[in-house]
Amino acid sequence: MASQLFRTKPLSLLLAEEAGDHRLRRILGPVQLTALGVGAIIGTGIFILTGVAAHDRTGPALMLSFVMAGLACVFAALCYAEFASMVPVAGSAYTYAYATLGELFAWIIGWDLILEYAVGSATVAHGWSAHFQEFIPIFHEGLSWIPAKIPAVFHAAPVNYCVNVDVAGGCPHTGFVSTGSYFDLPAVLITFVLTIILVKGIKESASFNAFMVAVKLVIVLMVIGIGGYLIITVYGTANWHPFAPYGYTGVSFFGKSILGGRAAGGEPLGMFAGAAIIFFAYIGFDSVSVHSEEARAPAKDVPVGIIASLIICTILYIAVAAVLTGMVPYNKIDINAPVVEAFKRAGLTWMQYLVAFGAMTGITSVLLVMMLSQPRVMLALGRDGLVPNSFFGAVHPKFRTPWKSTILTGLFVASMAGFIPLSILAEMTSIGTLFAFVIVCGAVLVMRRTNPDANRPFRAPLVPLVPILGILTCLLLMFSLPYENWVRLIVWLAIGLLIYFAYGRRHSVMARHLEHEIKTHGLSPAGQAVADPDAPPSSPAAPVDSRIKE
Numbered sequence: 001m002a003s004q005l006f007r008t009k010p011l012s013l014l015l016a017e018e019a020g021d022h023r024l025r026r027i028l029g030p031v032q033l034t035a036l037g038v039g040a041i042i043g044t045g046i047f048i049l050t051g052v053a054a055h056d057r058t059g060p061a062l063m064l065s066f067v068m069a070g071l072a073c074v075f076a077a078l079c080y081a082e083f084a085s086m087v088p089v090a091g092s093a094y095t096y097a098y099a100t101l102g103e104l105f106a107w108i109i110g111w112d113l114i115l116e117y118a119v120g121s122a123t124v125a126h127g128w129s130a131h132f133q134e135f136i137p138i139f140h141e142g143l144s145w146i147p148a149k150i151p152a153v154f155h156a157a158p159v160n161y162c163v164n165v166d167v168a169g170g171c172p173h174t175g176f177v178s179t180g181s182y183f184d185l186p187a188v189l190i191t192f193v194l195t196i197i198l199v200k201g202i203k204e205s206a207s208f209n210a211f212m213v214a215v216k217l218v219i220v221l222m223v224i225g226i227g228g229y230l231i232i233t234v235y236g237t238a239n240w241h242p243f244a245p246y247g248y249t250g251v252s253f254f255g256k257s258i259l260g261g262r263a264a265g266g267e268p269l270g271m272f273a274g275a276a277i278i279f280f281a282y283i284g285f286d287s288v289s290v291h292s293e294e295a296r297a298p299a300k301d302v303p304v305g306i307i308a309s310l311i312i313c314t315i316l317y318i319a320v321a322a323v324l325t326g327m328v329p330y331n332k333i334d335i336n337a338p339v340v341e342a343f344k345r346a347g348l349t350w351m352q353y354l355v356a357f358g359a360m361t362g363i364t365s366v367l368l369v370m371m372l373s374q375p376r377v378m379l380a381l382g383r384d385g386l387v388p389n390s391f392f393g394a395v396h397p398k399f400r401t402p403w404k405s406t407i408l409t410g411l412f413v414a415s416m417a418g419f420i421p422l423s424i425l426a427e428m429t430s431i432g433t434l435f436a437f438v439i440v441c442g443a444v445l446v447m448r449r450t451n452p453d454a455n456r457p458f459r460a461p462l463v464p465l466v467p468i469l470g471i472l473t474c475l476l477l478m479f480s481l482p483y484e485n486w487v488r489l490i491v492w493l494a495i496g497l498l499i500y501f502a503y504g505r506r507h508s509v510m511a512r513h514l515e516h517e518i519k520t521h522g523l524s525p526a527g528q529a530v531a532d533p534d535a536p537p538s539s540p541a542a543p544v545d546s547r548i549k550e
Contacts, residue, residue, distance in 0.1 A: 006102030007510050009384070011454060014087050014099060025203070025400040028294050030301040030308075032206050036369050037288045037309025039213045042220065043124065043366030045281020046320055047359040051338025054321070056263075058274035059330040061244035062321040065274030070314035072275075072477060073282045075470030076437040077310050078460040079444040081303035084289040085458035086447075088298030092290040092373070093436045093443075094380055100443040100450065103386075107504055109439045110381050111496030115432025115489075117374035118409060120283060121191070122416035123425040124367045126157075129186035129417075131360045134337075138353070154185035161421040176421075183418035191417055194368050195410030198375075201399040205372055212365040219358030220316055222351070223339060227323030230346060239329050246270045255482030268480070276480040280426060281317065283433050284366065285310045286440075290373040299457035371413060375405035385512070386504035428492070431485045434478045441470035 028036075054062040083096040094113060098106035133150055140148045149155075156179045162171035171177060198205050231237070249260030250270025256262075261269035268276075288305040292298040295305075324333065327342045334341035340359070343351040379402040382392030396403040416425065444460060444467045460466050505511070 005104040005505075007514065008100065008102050009098040009106075009510055011087065011099055011451070014095060025201075026294055026296050027203050028206060028291060028301070029296055030304045032210060033288050033291065033295060033301055033305025034308045034312070035210045035213045036206065036291060036372075037285050037305050038217070038312055039209045039365035040284025040287045040369035040373075041282060041309060041313040041366075042213075042216060042316065043127075043359075043362040045278060046220065046317060047339055047355075047362060048127065048337070049278050049281050050317075050321055050324055051333050051335045053274040053277045054325055054330050054338070055333045055335055057246060057250065057269055057277060058271055059242065059245040060240045060322075060325040061246070061248065061271045062274055062278070062325060063318050064244075064248075064271050065278055066281075066314065066317045066321055068271065068275040069279045069282055069477075070310070070317070072279070072470070072473035073285060073310055073437075075466050075473060076441055077285055077306050078466055079441045079470060080286050080289050081306045081458050082444055082456060082460040083440065083447075084292050084302040084306065085299045086454060086456055088292040088295065088302065092286060092292075092377060093440045094377055096443045096447075097439055098384070100446040101439070103384075103505075103508060103510060104500070105439065106384075107381075107386055107500045108493060108496065109436055110377060110386070111493065111499075112432050112435050112439075112489075113377045114374065115428050115492065116283065116436060117287070117370050117377065118412055119416060119425055119432065120429040121367055121370040121374065121409075121413040122187075122420065123422060123429050124363055124370060125187040125191050125413060125417035126184065126422040126425065128190050128360065128363045128367060129156075129184050131356065131363060132186045132190075134356060135360065150185060152180060153182045156181045156184050157419050157421050158182060159421055161423050185418075187417035188414045190364070190367065191371070191410055191414040194364075194371055195406060197368070198372055198406045198410075199396070199399065199401060199403045201401055205368065209365050209368050209372075212361050212368070216358050216362040216365065219354060219361070220320065223343075223355060223358075224316070224319045224323055226348070226351060227327055227342070228319075231323065231326040234346075235326055237326070239326050244271060245330065246273070250274065251476075252276070252480045254479065254486070272480070276477050278317075279434075279477055280430050282310070282313070283429065284369060285313075286433075286436070287369050287373040290376045293376075303458040371406075371409060374409045374413075375402040378402065378405040378409070383509070385507040385509040386500065388507075424488075427481065427485045428488055431478055431481055431489050432492075434474045435489065437474045438471050438478075441467040441474070 050062065053065060054060070058065050080092075087095055087099060092113065094106055094110035097109045133155060136147065136149055139146045158179060158181055159176045160170060160179050162174050162177050170179070197208060246269035247260045248271045250257065250268040250273030251259035252268035252273065256266045257268035257273075259268075260272070263269055267273070285306055288309060289302060292302050295301050320339070324338055324342055328334075328338075328345060337356070337359075340352050340355045343355060378387065378392040379395075381387045382389040382394075382405075391408075392402070392405050394402065394404045445464055447454070448463055
């Protein structure tokens with residue numbers, strides 16, 4: 001039983017899956033891969049989370065919080081880059097875990113990635129809906145036939161989840177609160193539109209994403225440039241003092257402060273607390289590795305895309321944090337639309353609208369890339385027989401996209417975005433992503449020990465230090481989340497294990513390979529040769545991995 005659960009998939013089989021009619025189209029270069037990474041990262045974080053973190057947790061020390069969260073991601077990014085160069089096929093962390101830790105861990109991480117990509121997509125769709133509804137009054141002024149606002153029964157999920165009482169904010173009590181809406185119509189509609197684009201093809205999706213990334217980068221650079229000019233000529237550095245009003249610590253355990261300041265409800269205050277909040281802003285760089293099978297030169301270009309996108313976004317995040325806290329005193333920063341309101345306070349109305357447009361564009365590209373990634377993970381699961389391959393492994397004969405998985409992803413994301421509260425979705429996404437990072441860092445340690453001579457076009461530096469630091473920093477951030485997130489993660493993984501034992505374990509392609517080896521080569525279920533009493537004592541048995549064929 002244990003040997004079945006922890007059977008690993010040989011690298012030779014993983015690489016063999018690139019060929020044949022089920023391969024994806026290789027058309028992505030380093031620039032497009034970097035654009036996919038930037039497209040997935042810059043969005044909700046830079047336009048929304050900066051305000052929450054600076055106002056409630058860090059003050060101007062938000063700049064250091066971005067550095068800390070970025071460092072945690074760098075450790076994981078280097079591990080992702082090493083695996084992506086070794087195994088340039090679809091699947092990301094799932095594929096890496098299968099090659100190193102075994103089938104059970106691979107299934108767990110594959111199921112967990114749904115939290116990052118599908119649930120994350122629903123989270124971002126909620127953010128898109130909120131910004132879109134901000135624009136409707138502007139459209140109404142120019143075109144009177146457009147309604148002034150979305151009808152109340154279609155503006156949000158039917159319930160909201162309130163952690164604290166905030167009557168003005170729609171939270172008369174904690175827990176679930178009715179919103180009076182049937183479902184979030186804009187979130188559902190944008191999900192369906194992007195699903196159509198994604199079915200059409202990776203080239204069209206990448207081109208659309210590249211355009212949106214270019215637009216939002218221009219706007220972000222304008223924010224940095226114009227905001228920096230205003231700080232130099234008008235505001236000075238007064239708003240950066242005190243630099244860390246909440247302190248430089250803020251370490252928490254299950255959401256309650258254990259080191260540093262704390263809010264009235266026990267929540268942590270300080271630089272570490274800010275890093276835990278804005279970590280969501282970095283989610284997305286790992287999506288580059290999901291598209292290894294669609295890269296022209298994956299061994300070289302995918303590591304470039306992962307690391308370049310992370311470095312670019314970290315620099316931009318720090319610069320925007322500096323501009324925001326330099327233009328507005330930290331305790332007066334608007335939580336809902338911090339950058340937009342900063343330019344509104346400065347009297348630059350045209351810049352206010354431009355930033356709002358950039359926020360919508362940025363969030364759209366994040367949603368596109370996350371929805372692009374989820375079907376590639378399901379494609380890998382289908383190829384391995386852990387989910388029905390006839391459905392999840394189906395590649396469109398013309399577009400060369402996993403079209404059935406893409407449509408199912410669209411329906412799944414639309415359902416969650418339409419009916420589940422934003423706060424629950426966002427927290428599930430963060431803990432799911434951190435868990436995936438921990439597994440990938442651990443897998444690098446295992447692979448370096450079990451397969452030290454494997455071809456590694458890119459090698460993570462300072463192993464084992466880098467993977468260990470990646471594991472520790474990600475666990476620190478995971479344990480900083482409220483315990484409710486751990487309960488949801490455990491329940492989600494338990495559901496996944498039920499599916500694995502009911503279907504995946506019995507239909508696993510690797511299981512069928514091993515059964516074939518047992519019958520034809522006299523191997524035990526553990527993959528070891530069974531002694532033949534008629535054979536000479538010195539007769540060796542070839543390793544099972546070397547005899548497995550696709």
